[in-house]
Amino acid sequence: MATGESGASLSEIKLGPGEGIAGWVAKTGKPALVNDVDSDDRHAVKVDISSGYTTQSLVAVPMVYEDSVIGVLEAVNKRYGEFEQSDLTALSAFAGLASVAIANARKFERLTSQNQQLKEQAFGKWELIGKSHAIAKLRDLIQRVAPTPTTVLITGESGTGKEVVAHQIHQLSPRENGPFVKVSCAALPETLLESELFGHERGAFTGANDRRIGRFEAAAGGTILLDEIGEITHSVQTKLLRILQEKEFERLGSGKTMTTDARLIAATNRDLKKSVESGEFREDLYYRLNVLPINVPPLREHPDDIPLLIEYFLSELSEQFPHKIRAVEDDVMDVLMSYSWPGNVRELFNLIERCAVISRSERITMELIPPEIKGTTTSGEMSGAGLDLTLPQAEEMLIRRALKLTGGNVSKTSRKLDISRDRLRYRLKKYNINPKEYR
Ligand SMILES: Nc1ncnc2c1ncn2[C@@H]1O[C@H](COP(=O)(O)OP(=O)(O)OP(=O)(O)O)[C@@H](O)[C@H]1O
Ligand SMILES: [Mg+2]
Structure with a gap:
């Protein structure tokens, strides 16, 4: 997080792991005190170029919680003189306190979302309710994809029913009696997510005290839902791509190749296309997942x-x-x-x-x-x-409402909205609205 005058532009900049001095601190867990940033090879010049800001000196300390680095705290350009050891000590003390606060906030967030998930699972009938045209279309699509073994990518805003759709696909598929396994990709840090998905052998990493099978193995003969797929790191993306292409994977810490026959459904409320453009998401994986996209309205x-x-x-x-x-x-x-x-x-x-x-x-x-x-x-x-709508959303909503009132009559609707029929037609096209649906 960046604050101060250039804060807003800085928060737009993304550095890869290990990139820049802060990246080095994150990777090594060591503090850095640099008073001549220009001549330090670790410095990522792109930060200065995109912010129009020149970094001369900085101190950066790792934020550590339970032995892992959860962030880096950095102060740049001391107003007078250079940074000294005492600045580093002060920043470290602050980082220690901030780490605990941030870790607690994250834990709280995780618990709240787990709580919601448990509630939904307990409720869990996963019925898809709705008679509107939008839901009928969705149901029709589900019925067509369910019998096939194809990978499905479910997109849609939060809370629209993506998980409901995934359950429906499973229930209407030949795998209905097999397991339905869900993994929330955002809930776990990288190593734990990998071991959750692929399993691990004893001693594969610190804390791996026994052998454990992964969720892909658990989903054999059934369906695996990878929820919040937009959040996975490059390393997991690469392993998933291999699963999609060759159906192969290895348990962590094992050389033995395993195969899986689980049907993969992925869900996300992110615009994955944008993540591909920004380099966060592998393009080849995106195309592999996007064979059969289902958008939940x-x-x-x-x-x-x-x-x-x-x-x-x-x-x-x-x-x-x-x-x-x-x-x-x-x-x-x-x-x-x-x-x-x-x-x-x-x-x-x-x-x-x-x-x-x-x-x-x-x-x-x-x-x-x-x-x-x-x-x-x-x-x-x-x-x-209300102000939770954008102008185009409000326009679309008004048009739909007017169509509903006029039973899909375009002339009447244009009069009601006080615009020409041509302008209304243009907008119907723009928002992909079919007036016949309102007859
Ligand atoms: N069409 C529907 N019929 C019945 N219940 C629904 C429908 N759509 C959503 N729900 C209910 O709304 C809640 C949220 O749905 P769900 O968990 O599928 O959303 P989601 O799109 O996966 O959200 P997120 O992106 O936050 O994970 C659940 O309790 C679910 O049962
Ligand atoms: Mg969900």
Whole structure:
């Protein structure tokens, strides 16, 4: 993280592992004190070039937590004079405190997300609910890919139902009686992720006290879901590519080549194409994964499914909560259907669960709805278009809403929106909207 005047431009710069003086510190775990940066071969000139800033002197110390380097703290260009040993000592002391704070924050984040995952698994029926055109299309695609052994890449915003789709593919495939194994690629650091995926022999790395089979082996005859695939490092990417091409891998610390017949499904909420462009993701792996892309639409693109989703969640939740909520008041439903749901179906589920916990009546009433959901709907027609939407998203939403009101009639819609038919047609094309879907 960079602060100070050039902070914003610096935070855009990415250095590979071991690159630059900070990279050297991260790799070796040793501190560095350099007062003539220009003549130090470890210095990465690209930092200065892209920030338009000249580094003259710096001190950098590793941030260490439980024996591993989790970051580097660096101070550049002392205002007067040069950096001294005492600066290094002070920075090290600060780094020690900051490491603990950061490690704790990361742990907390991990636990929160694990908690959500456990909740979803416990709930886990993994049914795909929805009758909208968008979900019907999705279901159709699932039915076509499920019987094949092809690798599938599921993309879509967070909480849209990517994991639901992966389970559906497994359940409708000839492997339905085999195992379904999920690995969250973002949850583990590199070595642990590799040993999780491929297994390890005893003594393969510090802490590997016994032999362990990997998730690819565990998924034999079934399906393996690699969740958050956009987060994996180059080393894991290379091993995955080999699995996709040759079906081969080795356990960590073993020379014996193993083969796998698990069907691979990958999921991500990142734009992998962009990660390829920035060099973070191997292009060849991207093309291998992207044979059959499935995009799961955000909830704001199929709001007509909201009543059905709520009904489903309520019936599932009624097993846990004794006082049954049976209905949602009409004005509440209006609000929910015009909200933009940045957290998608997961956000809707969490809201309904909260209502089920705190409601004393059999109905979901307006006072149970938090202000950020109600707040965006105060201006009548523009309801839903809070600042969590971009201008194009708001435009698309308005067009869809107008089409819904006119039953897909283009002339009426253009009049309602007060634009020419040609302009409306242009926009329909731009947003890939088919007015027939609204008839
Ligand atoms: N169409 C749907 N029908 C029923 N439940 C759904 C649907 N879509 C999502 N859900 C529910 O919403 C929650 C989030 O879904 P899921 O975990 O599949 O999202 P995701 O796209 O994998 O999110 P993330 O990117 O954060 O991993 C789950 O509880 C899931 O059961
Ligand atoms: Mg998921």
